[in-house]
Amino acid sequence: MSAPAIDVQRLTKRFGDFTAVDDVSFSVARGEVFGLLGPNGAGKSTTIRMLCGILGPTAGRGEVAGHDIVGEPEAVRARIGYMSQKFSLYLDLSVLENLEFYGGVYGLGRDRLGERIGWALEMAGLRERGDQLAAELPAGWRQRLALGCALLHEPEVVFLDEPTAGADPMSRRQFWEVIYELRGAGVTTLVSTHYMDEAERCDRLGFIFAGKLAALDRPDRLKQVREKGTLVEVECDRPAAAAAALQATAGFASARLHGAGIHVGLDEPAGAAAGVRSALEEAGFRVERAEVVGPTLEDVFVSLIEEMEASSGAAVR
Numbered sequence: 001m002s003a004p005a006i007d008v009q010r011l012t013k014r015f016g017d018f019t020a021v022d023d024v025s026f027s028v029a030r031g032e033v034f035g036l037l038g039p040n041g042a043g044k045s046t047t048i049r050m051l052c053g054i055l056g057p058t059a060g061r062g063e064v065a066g067h068d069i070v071g072e073p074e075a076v077r078a079r080i081g082y083m084s085q086k087f088s089l090y091l092d093l094s095v096l097e098n099l100e101f102y103g104g105v106y107g108l109g110r111d112r113l114g115e116r117i118g119w120a121l122e123m124a125g126l127r128e129r130g131d132q133l134a135a136e137l138p139a140g141w142r143q144r145l146a147l148g149c150a151l152l153h154e155p156e157v158v159f160l161d162e163p164t165a166g167a168d169p170m171s172r173r174q175f176w177e178v179i180y181e182l183r184g185a186g187v188t189t190l191v192s193t194h195y196m197d198e199a200e201r202c203d204r205l206g207f208i209f210a211g212k213l214a215a216l217d218r219p220d221r222l223k224q225v226r227e228k229g230t231l232v233e234v235e236c237d238r239p240a241a242a243a244a245a246l247q248a249t250a251g252f253a254s255a256r257l258h259g260a261g262i263h264v265g266l267d268e269p270a271g272a273a274a275g276v277r278s279a280l281e282e283a284g285f286r287v288e289r290a291e292v293v294g295p296t297l298e299d300v301f302v303s304l305i306e307e308m309e310a311s312s313g314a315a316v317r
Contacts, residue, residue: 002030003066004027004028004029004030004063005028005029005030005031005032005064005065005156005157005188006026006027006028006034006051006062006063006064006157006188006190007027007028007062007063008024008025008026008027008047008051008060008061008062009025009060009061009062010023010024010025010059010060010061011023011024011025011047011050011057011059011060011061011062012024012057012058012059012060013043013046013047013050013055013057013058014058019211020043020046020211021043021046021047021050021057021211022043022210022211022212023060023212024043024047024060024208024211024212024213025060025213026206026213026216028188028190028204029188030156030186030188031183031186031187031188032183032188032189032203032204033179033180033183033189033191033201033202033203034188034189034190034191034202034203034204034205034206035190035191035192035193035198035199035201035202035204035205035206036048036190036191036192036193036205036206036208037192037193037194037196037199037205037206037207037208037297037301038192038194038207038208038209039194039209040194042208042209042210042211043208043210043211043212044161044162044192044208045084045085045161045162045192046211047192047208048082048159048161048190048192050062050069051064051069051076051159051190052064052069052076052077052080052082052159053069053073053074053076053077054082056070057069057070064076064079064080064157065079065080065156065157067079079155079156079157080155080156080157080158080159081150081151081153081155081157081158081159082150082158082159082161083146083147083150083158083159083160083161083163084161085161085162085163085165088146088149088150089134089142089145089146089149090134091133091134091135092133092134092135093133093134094130094131094132094133094134095121095126095129095130095131095132095134095137095145096117096130096131098134098145098149099117099120099121099145099148099149099152100113100117102149102150102152103116103117103152103153106152106153107153108152108153113152116152116153116154117152119148120145120148120149120151120152121148123144123147123148123151123178124141124144124145124147124148125141125144126141126144126145126148129141139166139167139168139171140167140168140170140171140174141171143163143164143167143171143175144171144174144175144178146163147160147163147175147178151182155187156187156188157187157188157189157190158182158187158188158189158190159189159190159191160179160189160190160191160192161192162192162193162194163175163191164193164195164198165194172195172198176198176201179191179201183203196296196297196298196301199219199297200219200297202219203218204216204217204218204219205217205218205219205222205297207222207300207301207304209304209305209308210308212308214304214305214308215300215304219297222297222300223294223295223296223297223299223300229253229265229266229267229268229269230265230266230267230268230269230272230292231263231264231265231266231292231293231294231295231299232263232264232265232266232272232273232276232290232291232292232293233258233261233262233263233264233289233290233291233292233293234261234262234263234264234276234277234280234287234289234290235260235261235287235288235289235290236261236262236280236285236286236287236288237285237286238285239257239260239261239262240257241285242255242262242280242283242285243255243256243257243262245279245280245283245285246262246264246276246279246280249279249283251266251275251279252264252265252266252276252279253265253266253267254303256299256302258296258298258299261289263293263296263299264276269292272292273290273291273292274290276290277290
């Protein structure tokens with residue numbers, strides 16, 4: 001078995017009294033799409049910055065593409081592509097000037113640089129916009145330009161820090177098509193996100209909250225392992241008030257807002273949907289739909305956070 005592309009052991013980062021990343025361990029296989037899922041401030045960006053050799057860890061160790069992140073940061077940076085939340089573009093430079101600048105940073109020769117710039121322009125859909133300033137590009141195109149800059153030197157491992165934040169649905173889908181193309185070429189991708197639909201697209205996921213890795217597995221396995229009792233999805237009027245009413249009623253393990261409806265957890269499967277409907281109608285709510293469903297990643301994540309809060313006394317940030 002080949003060595004993992006990313007290997008993290010008890011990685012920790014403290015800023016004074018604040019622990020941003022707390023004893024995190026995981027590994028990522030070569031060619032895998034690995035996701036870090038968590039809310040803002042959970043420690044995702046700090047973890048990525050340490051793995052890119054940008055930020056030194058307080059404790060623990062990590063290897064990326066076979067090189068130690070502390071002892072060999074230059075070797076790490078030569079083998080990775082990194083796209084930060086702000087895209088790392090020079091907005092006062094044109095599309096071509098950004099690509100030429102990053103090609104020079106990566107040390108690409110003239111012929112190779114020309115070839116890779118052609119690829120990046122095609123991938124980003126910017127072949128006709130080479131002279132346009134990066135600042136003038138819509139967010140989706142700017143995002144793809146930043147990805148092209150990060151991939152010019154054909155890195156072994158790519159780190160994408162919430163790369164689709166603020167992008168429109170079409171741009172997000174196109175972005176993930178590129179990620180899958182990278183996987184097909186054997187490139188390892190670590191992507192952080194707080195979008196549940198993007199998390200579903202990853203080969204494996206790490207749930208991170210308050211700097212701690214709460215769970216680690218394939219998306220389908222996470223939902224199977226975390227499934228307890230029965231989950232009923234409800235559409236009704238005044239969902240926030242309905243959830244509160246169920247939380248105050250004996251027999252319901254949980255009741256949470258989920259989109260425009262409610263997800264209600266029960267310990268017993270028999271008559272679950274009918275029981276929820278009856279309880280709400282007796283409380284004066286109009287129920288449009290109540291049916292048993294499987295858990296979503298959002299259900300899993302909220303359940304994990306609640307467990308961590310209960311054990312630590314922390315509050316959701």
